[in-house]
Each structure stands twice: as C-alpha cells, then as structure tokens.
Amino acid sequence: MLDIRILRQDLDSTVTALARRGFAFERERFLDLEARRKALQVRTQDLQNERNTRSRTIGQAKARGEDIEPLKAAVGELGAELKQCEQELQELQTELEDLLLQVPNLPDSGVPEGADESANVEVRRVGEPQPTSFEPRDHVDLGNPGGWLDFEAAARMSGSRFVVMRGEMARLHRALIQFMLDLHTREHGYQEVYVPYLVNANALLGTGQLPKFDADLFSVHGEQGFRLIPTAEVPVTNLMAQQIVDGTDLPLKMVAHTPCFRSEAGSYGRDVRGLIRQHQFEKVELVQIVRPQDSSAALEALLVDAEAVLQALDLPYRVMLLSTGDMGFAAARTYDIEVWLPGQQAYREISSCSSFGDFQARRMQARYRSEAGAKPELVHTLNGSGLAVGRTLVAVLENGQQADGSIVIPERLRPYLGGTERLVPPSK
RNA sequence: GGAGAGGUGGCCGAGUGGUUGAAGGCGCACGCCUGGAAAGUGUGUAUACGGUAAUCCCGUAUCGAGGGUUCGAAUCCCUCUCUCUCCGCCA
Numbered sequence: 133m134l135d136i137r138i139l140r141q142d143l144d145s146t147v148t149a150l151a152r153r154g155f156a157f158e159r160e161r162f163l164d165l166e167a168r169r170k171a172l173q174v175r176t177q178d179l180q181n182e183r184n185t186r187s188r189t190i191g192q193a194k195a196r197g198e199d200i201e202p203l204k205a206a207v208g209e210l211g212a213e214l215k216q217c218e219q220e221l222q223e224l225q226t227e228l229e230d231l232l233l234q235v236p237n238l239p240d241s242g243v244p245e246g247a248d249e250s251a252n253v254e255v256r257r258v259g260e261p262q263p264t265s266f267e268p269r270d271h272v273d274l275g276n277p278g279g280w281l282d283f284e285a286a287a288r289m290s291g292s293r294f295v296v297m298r299g300e301m302a303r304l305h306r307a308l309i310q311f312m313l314d315l316h317t318r319e320h321g322y323q324e325v326y327v328p329y330l331v332n333a334n335a336l337l338g339t340g341q342l343p344k345f346d347a348d349l350f351s352v353h354g355e356q357g358f359r360l361i362p363t364a365e366v367p368v369t370n371l372m373a374q375q376i377v378d379g380t381d382l383p384l385k386m387v388a389h390t391p392c393f394r395s396e397a398g399s400y401g402r403d404v405r406g407l408i409r410q411h412q413f414e415k416v417e418l419v420q421i422v423r424p425q426d427s428s429a430a431l432e433a434l435l436v437d438a439e440a441v442l443q444a445l446d447l448p449y450r451v452m453l454l455s456t457g458d459m460g461f462a463a464a465r466t467y468d469i470e471v472w473l474p475g476q477q478a479y480r481e482i483s484s485c486s487s488f489g490d491f492q493a494r495r496m497q498a499r500y501r502s503e504a505g506a507k508p509e510l511v512h513t514l515n516g517s518g519l520a521v522g523r524t525l526v527a528v529l530e531n532g533q534q535a536d537g538s539i540v541i542p543e544r545l546r547p548y549l550g551g552t553e554r555l556v557p558p559s560k
Numbered sequence: 561g562g563a564g565a566g567g568u569g570g571c572c573g574a575g576u577g578g579u580u581g582a583a584g585g586c587g588c589a590c591g592c593c594u595g596g597a598a599a600g601u602g603u604g605u606a607u608a609c610g611g612u613a614a615u616c617c618c619g620u621a622u623c624g625a626g627g628g629u630u631c632g633a634a635u636c637c638c639u640c641u642c643u644c645u646c647c648g649c650c651a
Contacts, residue, residue, distance in 0.1 A: 141613095173610055177620045184620090187632040191578035200631080207631040225609095376570075501570090504588055507615095508607080 133232045133495050140166070149238045152245050153456035162231060169224045176217040183210050233343055237491040240465040244455045251455035252468070258439065259448030261472045266535045270475025271526040272406040274533055275301060278558025281407070292404065293396060293411045295522075300555050304528070304541075305414070307548035308521050309389050312416040312441055316518055320437045322387035322418060327367035329390055330358040335370040338496030340462030340488075347397045350411075360393035364417035365515045372421055372498035372511065379502045382511065383430060384421040387518065389414065407522045408480065414521035420514040423500065424490065427512035431487040435467050438483045438518040445542040447527050448472040450479050464489045469519075471527045482523045485516030 139146055139162065147157045186207045190200050244253050275281030280301035286294035297305055316322040330352060336342040336359060341349060352358040361367055368388050377384075392415050403409035418437060422430045435451065442449045454466040463486040470479035490510040493499070499508035532540040539555040546553060 170610080173620085177610065180620060183631075188579055190631055194578075204631045211631085504570095 133491060134235055134238065135490075135494065136228075136232060139232075146238070150235065153236060153239050153459065154247060155236050157235060158231065162228075165224060165228050165231065169221070169228060172217060172221045172224060176214070176221050179210055179214040179217060183207060183214060186210075230343070233337070233495075236461045237464050237488060239456045239459065240487070240489075243459070243465055244453060245457075246455035247457040249455070249458045252458055253453045253455070255451040255453050255467065257448075257450040258443065259446065259472070261448050261474065262531065264474070264533075264535075268474035268477075268530065268533060269537075270406065270473075271529040273475075274529045274537065274539065274557075277537065280557070283406075290411075293409060295407060295410060299558070300552075301525075303549065304545075304555065305521065305525050307545055308524050308528070309414060309416060311444075311545055311548050312518060312521070312524075313387060313389055315441060315444065316387040316416070316418060316437060320385070320440070322385045322437075325368060325371070325386045325388045327364060327371075327388055327390065329361050329367075329393075331361055331366055331370070333357055333359070335366055335373070338373050339366050339369050339492050340460075340495065341366065344461060348395055350393045350395055361390060362394045363392050363515075364388040364390040364415060365419060368417060368419040369421075369492060369498075369513050369515065370496060372493070372513070373496035374498075376499045376501065376508045377421075377511075378504075379423060379500050379506075382421060382423050382500055383426060384419075386419045386421075387416060388419070389416045389521075391415075407526050410522060413523075416518050416521060418485075418516050418518040421498070421511050422514065423502070424509070424512050427487050427489065427514060430512075430514055431465060431467070431485065434514055434516050435469075435485045438469055438485055438516050441519050441524070442469065442471060442482070442527075444544045445524070445528060447524075447531055447542075449482070460484075460486065462486075462488050462491050464491065467516075471523065473527060473530050474533070475526075475530045480523065482527065483517035483519045485514070487512065487514045 134146070143159065143162075147159050150157045186203065190203045190207070193200050193203060244251050246252070272281065272283070279285070279296070279298045282296040282298065283294075285296045313324060317324050333342055336349070341362060349362055350360040352360065367390070368386050371386070372384075392413055394411060396409060396411060399409060407413075418434055420430050420434055439449070439451070449469055449471045452468045452470060454463075454468055459466045466484060466486040468481050469483040469485070471482040472478075473480050489512055492513045493510040498511050498513070500511050501508055528542065528545075529539055532542065534540060534554075537557045541549060541553055541555065
C-alpha cells in the first residue's frame, strides 16, 4: 500500500498519478476521513493522558494510605467518553486502512501511459521464428498422440482448464522444472526454497492479492481460511513478513518451483483450448528482496535471468514494457516476456517481471537496517516468472515440431531427458 | 485427536494489579583507557501513530492476537493462535 504520508503531503499529484493507471482515488472521502480521524485521535489521546495521570495519582495516594474513593469516582466520569472515543477512532482507522488497501501502487516514472496492452512498448526482440516447410500445428494437436496431453481425461475428473500428461510429455514437463531451477541456482545465484502451497489471508494481503482479488483465488474448506497460492510470489515474498534483516544480508535472491492455482473468474472463453490458461499449472518463480536504491537495477537483472531460460532453450521471444493500464495492482514497473508460438503465429506471455517498490513491504512490514543501530527501513521487493512451465512446454513443442509430428529437444534440455534428442509420438 | 508446559525488547532472561517501555545480561553504537588492539570502564541503545514542516520536544499505543474485569493490567478472567514435551495416528 501507499505511504499515507504522501497522500497527506502530495494529495493532488498522487491522485493524478493514480489516474494515469486508471484508478479513481476517492479524494473527498479520504479528506473527510482524515479530518475526522485527526480530531478524534487528539481528543482520545487527551482523555487517555488524563486517565493515566489520575490513575497514577491514585496509586501514589494509596501508597500513602490515603482515602482513594473520591479520586476513583472522578476518574470514572472520564470512562464513558473515553470508551466512546476509542471505539469511534478504531472504526475510523479501520475504514481508512480499508480505503488504502484498495489503492494500487504508483507507476514508476518511465512507464508508458495507456489504458491497456495496446500501449505496451516493445523493448527488444531476441531470436528468429524458424520458418517451416509445413503448416505448424499447435501443442494440442502435437500432444494428442498416445495421450501425451489428455485434456478429456482431466475434464472427466476435474472439468475444463486441467490437463493430464503421460509418458515422455510428463517427463519433459518435469525436466523443464529441473532445468530452470538448476540454471537459476547454479548460474544466477538464487537460493532454492520450498514453501507452503496453502496460505492464510494475511499473506495474500501482504503481496496484494487481497482484499481486492479474492475472486481470482481458490479457497479451501475448513476453519483455517486457507487459500491455494496463485503464484509462489505469495509464500516466498512473505518469508520477509514481519522481519527485520541486516542490510549486509541484502539482496536476497530466491527461486521456488510451485504449482499455482487460479480460478480464472471472468476469463470465460479466453484461451479455452490447450495449456495456455489452466486452473493448475507449474511455475518457477524468482523473488528478490533488495535495498531501495538497488531495485531499478535489480529488475533489469531479474529480467535478464528470466530471459536466459528462453535463450538456453533457443526459443524466440520479445520483451514488453507494460503500460500503466496493463500493470498489476501492486506493481510499479513490469516487463512481460512473450515467447513465439508457431501454432498461434503470435507472441504470448510466458513471464512477468515486476518491481513493487515498498508497496508490498509496507503491507507485510518487511524491513532492513542499513547499518547496525540504524532505524529499520522498508525493503523493496521484486519477482518474475522464470518461467511459467506449462507455457514453456507449449513453446518447446511448437517451436521444436517437425513435419512428422516429432519434437526436437533443445540441446540444453537433453541431459535432463537422458540424452533424448527428439520425442517421437507414440504410434498407436 | 488426548495430556502437559510455554510465547516479554536484536538475542537471552527477571517481573502475579500502581511513576515497568519494562530489572539484569549479551549484542550493538559512541567515549575513556592504550603506541595500537584485547581486556577494563562510562554513556547510550524498540517500534508505530499523533501534536508539528521537524532527526529535538510532548503525548498515545504496543510484553503472541483479540475480548473482558479494574480508577489502573506484562501481571487476573475468557477465546484464539503458535512453539515445545509425552501418548495416539500417519507419509
């Protein structure tokens, strides 16, 4: 969430900045709540001060063995108004807090302004789509033989937007995960972490999925109020919640492989075919916790780390800088990486890399000390997919396809498949 | 699931109703001492919010979380939560 102090000090420019990303801040309501809060807080604290002072006097009088009954009666008169004030103040503060939790992050300077993805800016294009002498098929057709990819079987037990993988396809999927984890841990300096897939509401509040986007999440029955993680960003970033770390320990670079669960409410009819948009998918996620002055450079570096996966797999892609209207709620700046899919003759998102400034850190009270004895300051958080595994599988299949339906495996991946150079569809 | 014991500052650890935001120790910061260092020694050392523009000053809140009792709660009562030990079950 935003620092309430910038709303107090620079309200107009903040409202303008929020409008750039299509958010209408309730300016008048905020001013009204703030004015009432301030008056009530002063009054409440005065009353508390009065009560504390008199109670102390009673204690002293009692110690001297004096009669304290008249004094007690006098304090008692404060009680009713104080209780009333405390209650109203708490309600006001809760209302103000709720208002702030609904406000998205401010876009970084340099983020292109626009209402939607049409205003996104292409940053670079790497690799060339390979021409084929035949009409390229999409991954659904390529994965059909032998039930490599079986959407019907998944639909019978779970419904749409699920998949069953078999044999070499399941193995290739697993190999991609291992490859990505090895690359990021061995070559990019990330520490691998294993984290819960069920989290509480507070964790989701910390990264910004709640309170606004509960409809996108799956909740689990039971008293604990668990929700399934929509991304490893939630549990990994929340490792920092309520923590104060030494500045010398930063940056923290972590990578996790987790399944991700998304309800995809409101996406009816979009990408209904194939693996692109599933309720359950695997992702390898990169998370960095850095000093504020390092976050810009860290985002560029994290982006390069994610791109390295595509380069290693010889997959053509482009990098897009998202416009204000296309960015997520908590992001200050976001790059999407889009991979070339011959089956769709289009670039499709395969990674999203964002910096959040102190927006998430403030929500989860994630702090560091710049030096021993210094005051704790909020860290900056970043994350990015490195990569979405299901979509990477799609890209490997579609870009590696041959006229006979076989799939040439990228060289860097072959050691993870026992040296297999090519997947040949089962004959039956 | 059953039984028991506990959650106090960056860490350890006192504290069962009254100037306790909290003894003492460790750690840390600064000073003294020293040729320099160690040892020794002195002082300081939580966070958030508000009054203010303010790193000073003043106030309020915070001893796992939330309620309650009381003039007054770290201390008493209730609920929840987490940790540990034993039993049961289980991968």
